[in-house]
Amino acid sequence: MDARCRIMVRILICTLLPLFMATELKGQSLMDGQMEVRNLAVSQQEGKLFISMDLDVSALKVSSNREVMFTPSLNKGEHRLELPSVMVAGRNRYYHHLRNESIVNPDKLYRNGEQALIEYRMVVPYERWMRSASLDVSNVINGCCGAPIQNDIALLQTILPEKNTMAFFPEYVYISPKAEPKINQIEGSAYIDFPVNRTEMYPEYRHNPQELKKILATIDAVKNDTDTRILGISIKGYASPEGLYANNVRLAKGRTATLKEYVRRQYHFPDSLFTTAYEPEDWEGLRRFVESSNLINREGILHLIDSDMEPDAKDRKIKTAYRHDYDYLLREVYPSLRHSDYVVRYEVCAYTDPEEIRRLLRTQPQKLSLQEMYLVAQNMEAGSEEYNETFEIAVRMFPDDATANLNAANTAMRLGNLQGAEKYLAKAGNTPEASYARGIHAALSGNYEAAEALLKEAERKGLELEAREMLRRVAEVRKGME
Numbered sequence: 001m002d003a004r005c006r007i008m009v010r011i012l013i014c015t016l017l018p019l020f021m022a023t024e025l026k027g028q029s030l031m032d033g034q035m036e037v038r039n040l041a042v043s044q045q046e047g048k049l050f051i052s053m054d055l056d057v058s059a060l061k062v063s064s065n066r067e068v069m070f071t072p073s074l075n076k077g078e079h080r081l082e083l084p085s086v087m088v089a090g091r092n093r094y095y096h097h098l099r100n101e102s103i104v105n106p107d108k109l110y111r112n113g114e115q116a117l118i119e120y121r122m123v124v125p126y127e128r129w130m131r132s133a134s135l136d137v138s139n140v141i142n143g144c145c146g147a148p149i150q151n152d153i154a155l156l157q158t159i160l161p162e163k164n165t166m167a168f169f170p171e172y173v174y175i176s177p178k179a180e181p182k183i184n185q186i187e188g189s190a191y192i193d194f195p196v197n198r199t200e201m202y203p204e205y206r207h208n209p210q211e212l213k214k215i216l217a218t219i220d221a222v223k224n225d226t227d228t229r230i231l232g233i234s235i236k237g238y239a240s241p242e243g244l245y246a247n248n249v250r251l252a253k254g255r256t257a258t259l260k261e262y263v264r265r266q267y268h269f270p271d272s273l274f275t276t277a278y279e280p281e282d283w284e285g286l287r288r289f290v291e292s293s294n295l296i297n298r299e300g301i302l303h304l305i306d307s308d309m310e311p312d313a314k315d316r317k318i319k320t321a322y323r324h325d326y327d328y329l330l331r332e333v334y335p336s337l338r339h340s341d342y343v344v345r346y347e348v349c350a351y352t353d354p355e356e357i358r359r360l361l362r363t364q365p366q367k368l369s370l371q372e373m374y375l376v377a378q379n380m381e382a383g384s385e386e387y388n389e390t391f392e393i394a395v396r397m398f399p400d401d402a403t404a405n406l407n408a409a410n411t412a413m414r415l416g417n418l419q420g421a422e423k424y425l426a427k428a429g430n431t432p433e434a435s436y437a438r439g440i441h442a443a444l445s446g447n448y449e450a451a452e453a454l455l456k457e458a459e460r461k462g463l464e465l466e467a468r469e470m471l472r473r474v475a476e477v478r479k480g481m482e
Contacts, residue, residue, distance in 0.1 A: 031139050034060045035070070042135065043416030048383060049074075049126045050415045051135070057088055058116035064090040069140040072120070076133035083122050088112050093142075121415070123385060168443045168477050172410040173433050173466055177370035177403045182348040183231065184366070186218050190340050192259060197247070199254030201262060215263060215342055222346045223267070227367060234275045234343040235260050238282040240334040245280060245311040252278035259340055281311055282337040289333050297322040354379050365393050370404055373397075383414060395424065402429030409437055418445055432461035439470065448478050 028037045036056040043050045055070065062068055067089035074081040086108045089097060094111040110118060193206040203212055222228050237256030239248040256278045264274060287305045290298055304318050319326045348367050351357050357376040360367050373394045380387040388411045395401075395408035409424035421441055428434040439454030451474050459467035 039419050041416040047126050049124050049130055051122045052415055052417050053120045055118040055120055057118060060088060062088055062090045062112040064092045066090050067093040067142045072137045074130055074133045075136055076129050079129045084108060086118060169473055170440045173436055174407050174410055175403050175433050176374050179371045182369050185343050185345045187343050188214060188218055190215050192340055194255055199258055201258045218344055222344055227349045228346045231345045231347055232273055236277040236341045238279045238339050240337040241281040241283060241286060241315050242334060248280040252280045285337045295325050297325050361393055365397050370394055370398055406434055406437055413441060413444060432458045432463035436463050436467055443474055448474050
C-alpha cells in the first residue's frame, strides 16, 4: 500500500503499567455446572481496565418466579468495585422487571431459555489497587419477591501477580481504507402469473398485485431515499422445463420484456436504465429442489437432470420413467420455477459530517463506507467504547474485507480479546500491517519466537520503523525472562 495513502494510528502506552494479559480459561463452571464462564480476559491500557467473558447459560434452568443475578466484582483488601450485574429471569420475573423500574439495565436482562451465550464486556477506570485484585463473581438466586434464596461466590482469577514481571508494550497500526464509490444492490424474486402460453401480463390477475408490489417497493425504497441514486435495474425471467424448449424461449423472453416495460412505465425511467436476460428452462432450480427432496426416484431424476440430453428429451424421459414423481413436480415445484429475479443497483452519496456519520452508525450503517467509519473514529477517544464499537460495526458490515478485519483485530487486542483477534487476523490479508498485527498477537500470547518472525516479516515488507521498535521490546521481554 502506498505510504502516502496509509494513515497509521500509533497508540503508545509505555508510560502505563504493564499490559496484563489475562489467562484465557477454557471454561469455569458455576452453580453446579448450570453456568460456565468462557474466554475470560482482563487487560489494562490507557488508564482503563477491560474485562471480557462469555457466559454459557444454555444449561441454566430458572423457574417462572425466580431469577439468577450474576455480579462480577474486583476485590483487594478494603477495596471493592462491584460491576454491573447480568440477570437471567424466569418468565414472570422477566416481565415484572420490564413493567417496573428495575435495578437491572434492560440491556443486561435476559429471559431464561432465549439466549444460550451472553457476552459480558465492561470497561472501568483503572486504579492502582486493581493491580493484584481478584475478580470474583456472585450468583444470587432470588425468589418471587426478589428475596435471596441462594448465594454462591466464586473466584474467577487473580488479575495480576504482585511480582513486577517484564511485560510487552504494543503499538497498534490501523489502516485507513481507500475511498471507493458506495455501490450497493437489493435483490429479489417475483412470481408473476401469465395466462397459459401467453406473454401479456394483467396486473390484477391472480397473485400479481402482491408480486408486482414487491418489485415496486424495492425500487421505491431506493428512489425515495435522497441519499441514493439508482444506477440500473436488472430483470431475468425464467420458465419451467415442461413443454417444448423453443416455446419456452419465446415465453421467457417475451414475459421478461413485458415485466420490464410495466416497471419502466410506473416511473417513466429511461430504457437505458434496464438490462434484461432470460432462462428458457430453470433446470438449476429444479435440481436444487430434487437434491434436497425425499422423492423415491431422487437419484434417477438427478442423473437425468445432469445428463447431456437435449432439454425436450430430458423432460420427456423424466415424465415417462418417473410418472408419479413428475406429476408431483409439475404440480408442486414447476410453478415456483416460473419466476423473475430482479436487482436494483444504486450508489449512496458520500458523507463528510462526523455527527451525521455517527447517527448513521447507529441507524443505517449499511449506507457508510469503510473509509467514512474510519474517519469518524479519528474524532473519538482512542480505546473508548464508541471507538471500539465503530470498528466492530465496520467488520460486521464488511466481514470479508481485509482492512476491516485488520482494524477489528487491533481493537480486539486492545480489549484483551486475543481469541476474537485471532479470528479477525485470519482474514486480514498479507499486507505489512497484517504481518505486524499477527506479530503483536503472538507477543501478547507469550509466543515471542513467533512474534519475532512475524515482525521481521513486516519489516521486510516495508513497515520498518514500527516493526523494529516492537522487535526491540520483544527482545527486552525475552531478556528479562532469562
